[in-house]
Amino acid sequence: MARIAVIGAGAIGGTLAAWLAQTHEVTLCARSPLTDLEVETPSGTIRATPIILTDPAAATPVDWVLCTTKTYDCAGAAVWLTGLMGPETRLAVIQNGVEQRERFPMVPRDRIVPVIIDLPAERTAPGRIVQRRDGTITVPDDANGEAFAALFAETIVAAATTPDFVTAAWKKLAINCSGIVSAITLRAAEVANDPEVAEVMRGLVRECIAVGRAEGATLPDKLADQVVEWTRRAHPQSVNSLHADFAAKRQTEVDARNLVIVRLGEKHGIPAPLNRAMAALLIAGGER
Ligand SMILES: NC(=O)c1ccc[n+]([C@@H]2O[C@H](COP(=O)([O-])OP(=O)(O)OC[C@H]3O[C@@H](n4cnc5c(N)ncnc54)[C@H](OP(=O)(O)O)[C@@H]3O)[C@@H](O)[C@H]2O)c1
Structure with missing residues (x-):
């Protein structure tokens, strides 16, 4: 069981946090308050009650940080990193585009996992999300990418590595x-x-x-x-x-x-x- 912090409680962050919370210890770092998660998925509704933080000062180090804000909200997301990142913590940047590593220059490159996600999801209310398809995650085929993909072993999200990210x-x-x-x-x-x-x-x-x-x-x-x-x-x-x-x-x-x-x-x-x-x-x- 890994300690995972998810920054962003939107469509992607809420969906991944709900899935990961079925087998891991998940903290959801949210900008707007919410109480719990309920995600309608292709395999039925899943519920989760992760630890929810809205104050970056309350964050403590975890094994993995997953950043799921929109690409233009990285400065706000970075404020959470001060509390969440310990010496061994790795950061997975789950956002569109080709500059996942460049958006977090304060984190050493070898501790960042850039992530491509294909998972159609929509937030309908705080903590309420509809996941429309099973979804895939693609990461580089190095040790960090493999460790990140392994987090999703018990979920319907197919996480795979690629030799040519x-x-x-x-x-x-x-x-x-x-x-x-x-x-x-x-x-x-x-x-x-x-x-x-x-x-x-x-x-x-x-x-x-x-x-x-x-x-x-x-x-x-x-x-x-x-x-x-x-x-x-x-x-x-x-x-x-x-x-x-x-x-x-x-x-x-x-x-x-x-x-x-x-x-x-x-x-x-x-x-x-x-x-x-x-x-x-x-x-x-x-x-x-
Ligand atoms: N949704 C999809 O189907 C989909 C599919 C493929 C790729 N993507 C990509 O995945 C990324 C995330 O998209 P999304 O659809 O999940 O966006 P979203 O629903 O807008 O969620 C983004 C979340 O980040 C939160 N946030 C912003 N600043 C924050 C901060 N400083 N601290 C904590 N939380 C903060 C927002 O808070 P609030 O609750 O206050 O708004 C919101 O909950 C994007 O790059 C998108 O292109 C999305």
Whole structure:
């Protein structure tokens, strides 16, 4: 049994905390108060009563910290680390994008596990979450990644290691960067059936491929077509999180999903004008 602290009691944090609490000692580090967790999962409703903290000063060291805030809330999440991180504690950063390690420069790189999660979940009320599918977690195939994956052995979350995490993270980014067309048009996945929009998606992904390759990812040219096909095969009314956040006038993860391609592209001398332009339009359209 490991001592695990989960920072963030949202869709992902609440779901993972509820699953892990079935076999581990879990502390939930929340910004907004809640009393307990109830998650509707594909295998039925699970309940958990983890230790709940809302004051970072009350945190004490654990074996694992799981950061599940949105990418733009890392500064607030980092405040918890002072109390939670002991000399052996490892930090798993479960967030979108390709910069999981870079968001926590105060933690040694070899104690951070970057995590890709594919687990559709929504919070319906404080501590109340709907998990729509079983879900997968992907981590690097080193000792930390293996130890992290082992935490999920008794859950329906399939946690696996990959020898090429960089490629896996950039592939996910290719899908995510193209999702900006939905946010800007306020149209669900069906927007990919429009041939002109599909061509914009391919352009966004081609920039992602070029920058990802410069960062060490192995990405085939056909990924641009694949992303369009995958989006067309998704439920036509499915709404990605950038679209959902933009429509609700919440802050979005546009920096982690699109502007990161511009920023890292500049480092390598690779222009990403389409990602830059689409992000600019989204921000001008009301993104905070
Ligand atoms: N949800 C999905 O289906 C899904 C799927 C794949 C990947 N992801 C990625 O997973 C990450 C988390 O997404 P999410 O959907 O779980 O977001 P979310 O539902 O908005 O949850 C984020 C949580 O972080 C909390 N938080 C923010 N600052 C905090 C702080 N300083 N201390 C403690 N808690 C803090 C928020 O608190 P409040 O309760 O006060 O808002 C919220 O509960 C994102 O990078 C997202 O892109 C999500």
